[in-house]
Amino acid sequence: MEKSEVCLSHPPKSIHGQAKQEEEEKEEKHDKQAYILQLPDHIIVEIFCKIPTKTLILCQCVCKDWHRFLSDIEFMRGLFSRTHTCLLVQGNPQIQCPWGWQIKHTHFLVGLKHKWNGNHVALKLCRDPIFRTGDIHIVSSYNGLLLCEDRLMGSVSLYISNPITAESLAIPKPSKIRFTNCYSGFGFSPISDVYKVVLINKPNNESKEPGARVLTVGCTTWRIIEGFEIFALSYGTHHNGFIHWLGRRMDSLGIFAFDVETEHFQQFPLPPCQFDMDNVPNYKLGVMKSCISLTVHSLNSVTVWMMKEYGVKESWTQELEICKNSGDCRSYYFKSVNFTEEGKVLILGRDGCLRVYFPNTGGFAWIHIDGISWNSGALVHVPSFVSLKDVIRG
Numbered sequence: 001m002e003k004s005e006v007c008l009s010h011p012p013k014s015i016h017g018q019a020k021q022e023e024e025e026k027e028e029k030h031d032k033q034a035y036i037l038q039l040p041d042h043i044i045v046e047i048f049c050k051i052p053t054k055t056l057i058l059c060q061c062v063c064k065d066w067h068r069f070l071s072d073i074e075f076m077r078g079l080f081s082r083t084h085t086c087l088l089v090q091g092n093p094q095i096q097c098p099w100g101w102q103i104k105h106t107h108f109l110v111g112l113k114h115k116w117n118g119n120h121v122a123l124k125l126c127r128d129p130i131f132r133t134g135d136i137h138i139v140s141s142y143n144g145l146l147l148c149e150d151r152l153m154g155s156v157s158l159y160i161s162n163p164i165t166a167e168s169l170a171i172p173k174p175s176k177i178r179f180t181n182c183y184s185g186f187g188f189s190p191i192s193d194v195y196k197v198v199l200i201n202k203p204n205n206e207s208k209e210p211g212a213r214v215l216t217v218g219c220t221t222w223r224i225i226e227g228f229e230i231f232a233l234s235y236g237t238h239h240n241g242f243i244h245w246l247g248r249r250m251d252s253l254g255i256f257a258f259d260v261e262t263e264h265f266q267q268f269p270l271p272p273c274q275f276d277m278d279n280v281p282n283y284k285l286g287v288m289k290s291c292i293s294l295t296v297h298s299l300n301s302v303t304v305w306m307m308k309e310y311g312v313k314e315s316w317t318q319e320l321e322i323c324k325n326s327g328d329c330r331s332y333y334f335k336s337v338n339f340t341e342e343g344k345v346l347i348l349g350r351d352g353c354l355r356v357y358f359p360n361t362g363g364f365a366w367i368h369i370d371g372i373s374w375n376s377g378a379l380v381h382v383p384s385f386v387s388l389k390d391v392i393r394g
Helices: 015-032 041-049 053-059 064-070 073-080 275-280 388-393
Strands: 085-090 094-097 100-105 106-111 138-140 145-152 155-162 167-170 182-189 192-202 211-218 237-239 242-249 254-259 265-268 283-288 291-297 299-309 316-323 332-340 344-348 354-358 361-368 375-381
Touching: 041 073, 053 064, 085 138, 100 155, 106 283, 138 237, 138 375, 145 182, 145 283, 155 388, 167 388, 182 237, 182 242, 192 242, 242 283, 316 344, 344 375
Parallel strands: none
Antiparallel strands: 085 106, 085 375, 094 100, 138 145, 145 155, 155 167, 182 192, 192 211, 237 242, 242 254, 254 265, 283 291, 291 299, 299 316, 332 344, 344 354, 354 361
């Protein structure tokens, strides 16, 4: 009698069985995920908003799930709006080499939520190798991105950079004009969801002619802005959907605002202070307490004016005056960096030292940042984990 062979095989799974297995695999994957990432998004945002920025940056290195979560553009937009403001310091720490001590330009991130009564540990940021030199000038900061000038042998290259992700994007050079002959500006249009770089000719440019050009980040073609011929006297400052320059049109001095969305210019009046055309570097346009500000440096004092109502001439108000001839601030030139939440003023001196000024008492205190012997630049910066790839794609 012949033995029949028995074929051992699994019966086909039913649709219900497949769904159950997929559900079990999903639950198993969920259980393996970091516990904090199993919480609802709005709870995670609440938690991350309470974490110091320096710690939040390090959280990206914990695991792939955390890195992926902190790189999600939609999540980061919600977190960015509530991230604490920091100070981005361009420091020059001394590095000990076999042949002696060497100065190396590096960027550090310093939290502004301090009592400012001692040394402050700063987070050293990675430097993108795309930059050719250490002579990097940060033009402006917006949405966690920087517009940077890389200066080498009399030439200038422009980059958009995110110092947190160590990503940079080279800005193509326009035809018939060099970056060295222009003052640049960087801004964002929330309507079109695009970033733009604008160049305005300096008075001493090679052509001796006024003019402006605009480039949408991610594109390669510069467009000439017709119908509004001005010379820029400062770098651009972004606020309220506009990029602002100190400038000159014909014989008229003023603040010229470029609408990033419509690409049209308009002119705002200067505050009621004496403006000396021969000493333009003594005037610094900026943003303080969510208002356009103008810092005026004179021989004996520094005065800060603020436009309390945007575009309204009568709203210019003298917010602060610091006497240079008293206390610990006898440097001829220094600039106000930012007002802290407590109403103090951070100052970067010509001597490369950071100080905090107390308006109520008129006193100063030095800010010592660990590992930094001298500061060549400082600006207010809100860090972001958004990748430049998402910015270009947007």
